Structure formats: structure tokens, C-alpha cells
Amino acid sequence: MRGLRRAWLAAAMIGLAAPAWAGSNAAAFDVTPWLADLEQIRMALKTRYANREWLEKDRGVPIDATLARVAARARTVGSEAEMRALFDQLIRRINDGHVELHWPARSVAPPAAPSSAGKTPATPEAFCARLGYDARRAAPGITAQLSGYRPLADGNAIPAGTLAVGGTRLGIVRIGAFEASAFPLLCVGAIARLRIEPTTGCDDACKDAILTHVYGRLTADYEERLRQLRAAGATVVLVDITANGGGSEWAEAAARSLTSRVLVSARLGFVRGAHWAKQWSELAANLRQWTGEASPAERARLLQWIAQADAARVQAETACDPESGCSWLGKAGYATGLVGSTASNAFHDKPWGPYVFSAGQHDYHRGSWAGPLIVLTDQETWSAAEEFAAMLQDNRAAVILGARTGGAGCGHTAGGTPVTLTNSRAVLELSDCVRFRADGSNEVSGVIPDVVIGWRADDGIALRTRLLAAGLPEAIRRARSLATRK
Numbered sequence: 059m060r061g062l063r064r065a066w067l068a069a070a071m072i073g074l075a076a077p078a079w080a081g082s083n084a085a086a087f088d089v090t091p092w093l094a095d096l097e098q099i100r101m102a103l104k105t106r107y108a109n110r111e112w113l114e115k116d117r118g119v120p121i122d123a124t125l126a127r128v129a130a131r132a133r134t135v136g137s138e139a140e141m142r143a144l145f146d147q148l149i150r151r152i153n154d155g156h157v158e159l160h161w162p163a164r165s166v167a168p169p170a171a172p173s174s175a176g177k178t179p180a181t182p183e184a185f186c187a188r189l190g191y192d193a194r195r196a197a198p199g200i201t202a203q204l205s206g207y208r209p210l211a212d213g214n215a216i217p218a219g220t221l222a223v224g225g226t227r228l229g230i231v232r233i234g235a236f237e238a239s240a241f242p243l244l245c246v247g248a249i250a251r252l253r254i255e256p257t258t259g260c261d262d263a264c265k266d267a268i269l270t271h272v273y274g275r276l277t278a279d280y281e282e283r284l285r286q287l288r289a290a291g292a293t294v295v296l297v298d299i300t301a302n303g304g305g306s307e308w309a310e311a312a313a314r315s316l317t318s319r320v321l322v323s324a325r326l327g328f329v330r331g332a333h334w335a336k337q338w339s340e341l342a343a344n345l346r347q348w349t350g351e352a353s354p355a356e357r358a359r360l361l362q363w364i365a366q367a368d369a370a371r372v373q374a375e376t377a378c379d380p381e382s383g384c385s386w387l388g389k390a391g392y393a394t395g396l397v398g399s400t401a402s403n404a405f406h407d408k409p410w411g412p413y414v415f416s417a418g419q420h421d422y423h424r425g426s427w428a429g430p431l432i433v434l435t436d437q438e439t440w441s442a443a444e445e446f447a448a449m450l451q452d453n454r455a456a457v458i459l460g461a462r463t464g465g466a467g468c469g470h471t472a473g474g475t476p477v478t479l480t481n482s483r484a485v486l487e488l489s490d491c492v493r494f495r496a497d498g499s500n501e502v503s504g505v506i507p508d509v510v511i512g513w514r515a516d517d518g519i520a521l522r523t524r525l526l527a528a529g530l531p532e533a534i535r536r537a538r539s540l541a542t543r544k
Contacts, residue, residue: 087136091481093129099148099486100125102477107488108329108468109154111386112500119151145484154502155440155466156489161482185256186245189265193242196234197301201434203523210286215241215276218283220290223530229292231283236312236442237305238272244279248272273308273420281315281426288427294534296432300460304441310394310417313446314402317455318425323398323417324449324501326468327387327492330374333475334388334490338371341396341413348410363396363414393445393468393493394418430537431456434526435505437515439463445493447505452496457540458507459533460526467502468493509533 103110103121113119128148135141142161149159201207202219207230209219217232234240248271249256254264287295297316314321328334342364349360370390380386392398397405397415405411405418412419433447433456444463450456468491477486493501511529513522 087138087141089132089135089141092132092135092141095145095479095481095484096125096129096132098477098479099145102486102488103152106329106331106475106477106490107157108327108387108490108492109500109502111380112502113152113154116500116503117153124148124151142482145482153465154489155464156469156487156502158487160485160487162484180257182246182249182256183242185249185254185260186242189245189260189268190239191242191245192239195237195240195303197438199232199234199298199302200300200436200519200522200526201230201232201296201298203519204527205523210283210290214283214286215244215279216283218287220287220292223534226534227291227293228530228534229284229287229290229295230298231280231287231295232298233280233302233312233443235302235305236309236446238269238276238308240305241272241276244272244275247275276308277311277315277420277422280312281423284315284427288429294430294432294537295427296434296459296530296533297456298434299439299443299446300434300436301438302440302443303438304443304445304466306442307394307416308420309442309446310449311420311422313449313455314417314424315422315426316431316450317453318428319453319455320399320424321449321453321455323392323394324445324452324493324495325389325398326391326393327389327494328370328374328471329475329490330376330378330386330388331475332374333472335371335374337472338367338374338390342367342371344413345410360410366390366396387492389494393449430534430541432533432537433458435460435463435507436513437461437464439505441466441469444501444505448493448495448501451505451508454540454543457509457533457537458505459509459529460507460511461513462507462510463505465502465504467500508536 100121103113103125107113110121114121128144131144132141135144145159149157199217201221202209202217204221207219207221209217219230221228221230238244245268248254248268251271252267254260254268260268284295295316310323345360345364345367349357349364352360370388373388373390378384378386394416395412395414400415400418402422402424403418405415406421431450433450435443435447435458439447439460440463444466447456447458447463451458467489469489470487471491474487475490477488478484479486489502495501509529509532511525513525
């Protein structure tokens with residue numbers, strides 16, 4: 059989950075506005091190094107940016123012409139602060155949730171060493187906080203604010219409840235984030251279960267053990283909530299992913315628990331070059347190490363996947379400029395790996411399982427809920443949350459209700475391909491992969507709901523709940539209709 063931001067509201071401008079602060083002192087400021095930084099950005103967008111074609115064709119932002127306009131504005135700038143503002147304006151113009159520009163931190167005096175009285179207490183909660191577990195990563199959502207909402211009992215990591223809508227008992231599940239670090243109480247439980255002493259350090263093996271336990275507990279709690287809603291009389295389930303910033307491949311597992319239909323993940327596109335060539339090469343090598351001890355049938359499957367990874371590596375090593383008519387992105391596999399669909403837990407006990415089907419590392423059960431399904435989105439639904447909604451929509455397993463999602467799509471893999479600008483030392487982050495929807499479109503365009511609610515990002519809770527309540531009956535009707543189709 060990277061680079062989540064509100065859409066830039068000045069999209070009516072074809073170019074970038076001339077800075078209001080440009081003044082007569084511009085001649086005293088040396089713009090030349092900054093123009094070199096702009097050229098680095100231009101080349102990165104042309105050679106490393108997965109959504110290059112989307113930016114130029116769908117968004118209508120031609121890279122060369124846009125950067126030329128920025129360079130012209132830069133020549134009127136009179137200070138570093140003004141130049142930074144111009145660069146930030148460019149990033150907002152691109153308006154891709156995974157494109158970020160990180161400025162170097164300004165040097166400050168180091169803080170005074172804390173006294174022993176101010177040390178963080180060695181509690182499980184503090185231990186988990188030091189590992190990055192923070193409940194604030196999961197926003198509360200909107201559905202619990204609806205009049206008549208009745209929450210289920212506590213004791214579960216996943217908030218849920220019911221709501222009467224006409225003659226329908228609607229079950230509501232809230233997922234505030236698709237990442238383990240949003241659930242610190244599950245981390246605390248993992249420490250107790252794994253008998254980790256909170257006064258000690260935690261190496262990579264320790265962190266992995268905690269992470270595995272948290273995801274296992276999270277999946278179990280989630281599926282238990284679905285059973286509880288069915289027992290409470292719910293005949294339609296709504297999953298609230300408003301203000302969900304994304305997370306991990308757990309989104310793919312969570313989606314598969316919500317339907318008995320066999321879901322197929324989005325096809326994957328990747329930027330050609332050394333970054334993805336290395337990833338495909340390493341994948342083939344990792345799979346190859348298990349061929350010697352595999353059964354004949356399993357070895358045959360592994361060899362097929364190795365051949366696919368090798369072919370993808372060749373694509374990555376083959377340069378392409380879309381202006382010459384070739385395909386800008388390489389295409390191979392799925393958002394989940396080399397396998398886009400399989401039975402529940404098909405590879406759960408295989409050491410190579412996560413390499414071919416990432417969702418398979420989670421002990422989910424397809425069809426824990428098998429009835430009509432609604433997914434609620436808004437403009438602050440991003441990244442893996444968009445992956446979740448898009449896959450359910452593309453497989454005709456759920457009705458999407460709400461507002462068009464933010465538009466982050468696929469992000470950065472294996473550390474991404476950041477570019478450090480020579481002059482300013484700012485770090486430019488660009489997405490290096492694409493998830494392609496069933497219709498061939500790029501998920502970065504955002505998920506458009508089947509039933510649209512006229513929400514705006516700055517609406518108050520009273521208006522938001524009123525508009526949501528008005529849209530629920532139509533969404534329920536459509537979800538029931540969709541569930542009856544094969």
C-alpha cells in the first residue's frame with residue numbers, strides 16, 4: 059500500500075498553472091540542476107512507469123509535452139521552496155496513487171537521549187507497536203453509522219453487524235485494511251501463542267512467525283463473522299471497504315471466502331527491464347529447487363511453471379518503445395502469480411505454493427458465504443482494496459455500490475524501481491506492474507460501481523449515510539438477481 063492521496067481537484071487545467079509566487083528574483087536562482095532533475099523524471103516516466111500508456115491515453119497527459127511545460131514554468135521560479143512546490147504539482151497532475159516524490163528530510167538536531175524513566179514499557183502491546191502494528195491503519199468505515207445498525211458481539215478482529223433494509227436482513231462486514239499490521243491485538247495474541255518474550259528483539263524469523271499467525275487468525279475471524287451473520291438471519295452480505303488503503307495479497311483470499319464461484323485473478327502486466335527480469339529469473343530458480351524431490355505429476359507441473367517464468371524473463375529482457383508499435387508492457391501470469399485460480403488450499407501444504415499462487419498461503423475456504431454479495435467503495439478505496447472489488451466485479455460475484463475508487467492499481471514489487479534525483483536527492487516512486495481487468499482495462503482507472511452513490515470525498519457523515527441508505531435497496535435487488543445467474 060503506497061502513495062495514497064486524494065485526487066487533484068485542479069484537473070480542469072490542461073497544463074500546469076504558472077506559479078503565483080514567480081517573481082523578479084528568479085534570475086538569482088540557478089534553475090539548471092532542477093531542469094536536470096526534471097529530465098530524470100521525464101526519462102523515468104518514459105522507461106520505468108507501468109502506467110505510461112494509461113497516463114498518456116486515458117488520462118490525456120502526454121509526458122513530453124507536460125514536462126516541457128513544467129520546464130518552462132521552472133525557468134520563472136526564484137527559490138528551492140517554489141521549485142519543490144512545482145514538482146509536487148506535477149505529481150498531483152499525474153494523479154496515480156502509486157506515484158510519489160519523497161523529499162529528503164531536512165537536518166535537525168538529534169533529540170536528547172531519553173532517561174530510563176521514559177523508556178517504553180516492555181509490554182506485548184508496545185512490542186507489537188515497535189513492529190509497526192497500529193490499529194489506526196484501519197479506518198472505521200461508514201456502515202456502522204447507519205440508523206438501525208446492530209453490531210455483533212465483540213471478541214473478533216473483524217467488525218460486523220446487521221441492518222434491516224425493508225424486508226431484508228443485511229449482514230455487514232467491515233474490512234478497514236487488507237494488511238496484518240492493522241490488527242495489533244492479533245499481534246499480541248501471536249506473542250502469547252508463540253511464547254515470545256516482549257523484552258527481547260525480533261529477527262526476521264520472529265517477524266515472519268508473528269505475521270503468519272496474525273494472518274491465520276485474521277482469516278479465521280473473518281470467516282467466523284460470515285457464519286455468524288448467516289446465523290443472525292442475514293440473506294445478503296455487504297462488505298464495507300470505504301477508506302481502505304489496501305494492503306497485501308490477503309485481499310485475494312478474502313474475496314474467495316465470499317463466494318462459491320471460482321474466481322480468476324487479474325492478468326499481470328510488468329515493466330520490461332532488469333527489475334522484472336530478475337524477479338522472473340528468481341521465481342524460476344525457486345521452483346527449480348523443488349523438482350528433484352517432487353512426484354512425477356508434481357514435477358511436470360513445476361516444469362511447466364518454470365517454462366512460463368523463463369518466457370516471462372525473456373519478455374522482460376526485450377526492450378520496447380510503444381511509439382514503435384510494440385507492446386509497452388510484458389504480460390505473464392496473474393495478480394496471484396503463475397496461477398490465477400485454484401481450489402481452496404490446493405497448494406497450502408506445498409513449500410512452493412506461495413510462488414505460484416500467493417493467496418494460497420492463507421487458509422481460506424471458498425464459499426464461507428455463498429449468497430448475494432455487495433461491496434461498498436468510495437474515493438478513498440485504494441490499491442489491494444481495488445483489487446478485491448475489481449476481481450469480484452469482473453467475475454460477476456458481487457455488486458459494487460458507492461463511488462468510483464481512488465485509482466492506485468498495482469504498485470511496487472520487490473522494492474520497486476525508485477529513482478533518486480541527482481540535484482534535489484528527492485526519490486521518485488513509480489508503479490512497475492499493472493493489473494488488467496476482464497475487459498482489458500488498467501485497474502489504475504479505478505473501479506466504477508454498478509450502483510453509484512453521489513458521494514464526494516469531503517461530504518459529512520450525515521449526508522453520506524443518507525445517500526447510502528437511499529442506494530441500498532437497489533444494490534440488494536441487483537445482488538439477488540446476480541446471485542441467481544450461473
